[in-house]
Amino acid sequence: MLSLYIHIPFCASKCAYCSFNSLPIDFSDKLIDNYIVALKKEIDHYSVTLMDKEIKTLYIWWGTPSRIWVERIIDIVEYIATKFDLENMAEFSIELNPSPAQEVLDFVKKLNHRYAKFPRVRFSFGIQSLDDEILKTVWRAYSFVGITDFLRKLVHLKQDNNVFNFDFIAFGKFHVSKNGTKQLRHDFNREFFQKFLESGRADSISLYTLEHHENSKRYSDLIGIENWKLSLQDERIEDWKWCNTYWEVESLRSKDQALSSDENIMEEFIFLKDIILHAWFSRYEISNFTKASKASIHNMVYRNMENYLGLGLSASSFLPMTNDQWLMTHVFPSFQNSIVPSFWTRWTNTADMKTYLEGNRVDEKQVQTLDNSDLLIEEFFLSLRTREGIADIDKFKDVLIPNYKWLITNYEWAWLVLFDWTKLQLTDEGMNVSNTIVTELLREI
Numbered sequence: 298m299l300s301l302y303i304h305i306p307f308c309a310s311k312c313a314y315c316s317f318n319s320l321p322i323d324f325s326d327k328l329i330d331n332y333i334v335a336l337k338k339e340i341d342h343y344s345v346t347l348m349d350k351e352i353k354t355l356y357i358w359w360g361t362p363s364r365i366w367v368e369r370i371i372d373i374v375e376y377i378a379t380k381f382d383l384e385n386m387a388e389f390s391i392e393l394n395p396s397p398a399q400e401v402l403d404f405v406k407k408l409n410h411r412y413a414k415f416p417r418v419r420f421s422f423g424i425q426s427l428d429d430e431i432l433k434t435v436w437r438a439y440s441f442v443g444i445t446d447f448l449r450k451l452v453h454l455k456q457d458n459n460v461f462n463f464d465f466i467a468f469g470k471f472h473v474s475k476n477g478t479k480q481l482r483h484d485f486n487r488e489f490f491q492k493f494l495e496s497g498r499a500d501s502i503s504l505y506t507l508e509h510h511e512n513s514k515r516y517s518d519l520i521g522i523e524n525w526k527l528s529l530q531d532e533r534i535e536d537w538k539w540c541n542t543y544w545e546v547e548s549l550r551s552k553d554q555a556l557s558s559d560e561n562i563m564e565e566f567i568f569l570k571d572i573i574l575h576a577w578f579s580r581y582e583i584s585n586f587t588k589a590s591k592a593s594i595h596n597m598v599y600r601n602m603e604n605y606l607g608l609g610l611s612a613s614s615f616l617p618m619t620n621d622q623w624l625m626t627h628v629f630p631s632f633q634n635s636i637v638p639s640f641w642t643r644w645t646n647t648a649d650m651k652t653y654l655e656g657n658r659v660d661e662k663q664v665q666t667l668d669n670s671d672l673l674i675e676e677f678f679l680s681l682r683t684r685e686g687i688a689d690i691d692k693f694k695d696v697l698i699p700n701y702k703w704l705i706t707n708y709e710w711a712w713l714v715l716f717d718w719t720k721l722q723l724t725d726e727g728m729n730v731s732n733t734i735v736t737e738l739l740r741e742i
């Protein structure tokens with residue numbers, strides 16, 4: 298079976314932290330229709346090149362999907378249904394920015410009505426924060442009051458086949474009192490968060506730590522400040538102390554630290570994670586928490602390294618090449634006269650809209666063939682991120698450092714892992730430092 302990922306890169310405006318390939322656009326722009334035409338051509342292309350047409354999950358990634366009308370989504374899904382087999386599809390999932398609220402509510406209602414017979418329709422709403430100041434700083438177009446009103450109305454639209462997921466980001470913003478103690482800024486926001494989770498209306502929660510991506514606006518703001526500071530360090534700082542610019546830099550820097558130092562981000566993450574766990578969600582993956590049997594099936598396709606095909610700008614695919622050598626020579630014409638290696642392949646589509654619209658979809662610089670050792674590294678990394686962890690550590694011995702069992706025992710003493718000499722699982726604390734653990738255990742990454 299195959300899973301499909303569809304990337305629709307249009308947003309009402311660009312959020313400050315976002316590094317995804319998405320364009321702020323006027324929703325009447327002709328570009329949207331041209332993009333859907335190009336997307337359908339890509340669907341056509343794979344529907345004739347791929348032998349496996351049975352779809353397991355369909356995931357639509359969208360900047361601000363509500364804004365380009367539900368009919369367009371339905372049109373894309375129906376088009377896929379004419380080319381692939383959706384009969385046994387386990388999950389149809391879509392991401393939504395919850396603003397503008399009424400448009401999103403109408404969107405959910407219409408999509409639910411249309412797909413009431415699908416076994417599962419999963420909506421993932423990007424709430425991100427309940428703090429008005431953060432929402433404003435990162436340019437989200439709603440407030441705490443707006444979002445609570447939205448959630449109250451949303452829960453009435455829920456039908457039996459729905460899974461509602463809510464995304465949050467730990468931005469690391471605390472109120473620091475005069476005696477140095479830190480608190481999340483608004484108690485009533487935390488209380489609402491707690492009550493909402495305990496109400497049973499949410500099926501799953503994704504909680505991320507804020508990442509500074511190079512091509513996001515927030516990152517460039519930070520870099521701007523850092524460069525400014527660096528240029529000052531060449532001078533004698535003491536002499537600058539009384540200078541306006543120095544204080545401006547310092548005030549920006551401390552404001553920024555209050556917002557997003559790594560330590561604050563992790564502290565807020567742990568704080569929010571504990572509230573989520575208290576509300577009886579189980580942590581099935583580093584950033585994902587769920588009620589029984591509500592975990593995202595599509596996410597597990599990635600984690601289990603099953604086949605997936607990504608369509609649209611910047612979308613990635615992961616398929617075994619052996620089954621589809623014919624596909625390879627069609628997707629990557631430059632391979633035509635060379636020996637096609639019989640490994641798994643990952644490739645990513647171009648990030649350039651013009652190139653994509655012209656039908657030059659695959660970015661040949663981003664085609665990666667994975668041999669057995671690459672696959673093992675990836676399996677190790679992905680399995681360790683999950684609650685189940687790794688069933689048999691020795692399977693990975695060729696890619697792990699020679700004394701891996703000794704190091705794992707040290708982690709066990711530090712309460713970062715559970716280990717019985719075969720099965721390896723991260724504890725909650727271990728999940729918070731999983732990247733370090735993986736990097737230290739692997740021979741190379």
Ligand SMILES: C[S@@+](CC[C@H](N)C(=O)[O-])C[C@H]1O[C@@H](n2cnc3c(N)ncnc32)[C@H](O)[C@@H]1O
Binds near residue numbers: 358392393505507508
């Ligand atoms: C595809 S994105 C955006 C979904 C939707 N467009 C929205 O804005 O609500 C999916 C999730 O990734 C998370 N995310 C995006 N950028 C992030 C960043 N820089 N750091 C941490 N999490 C991020 C957000 O929680 C977001 O809801």
Ligand code: SF4
Binds near residue numbers: 310312317361
């Ligand atoms: S976070 Fe979502 S709405 Fe904001 S710019 Fe990124 S994709 Fe668009």
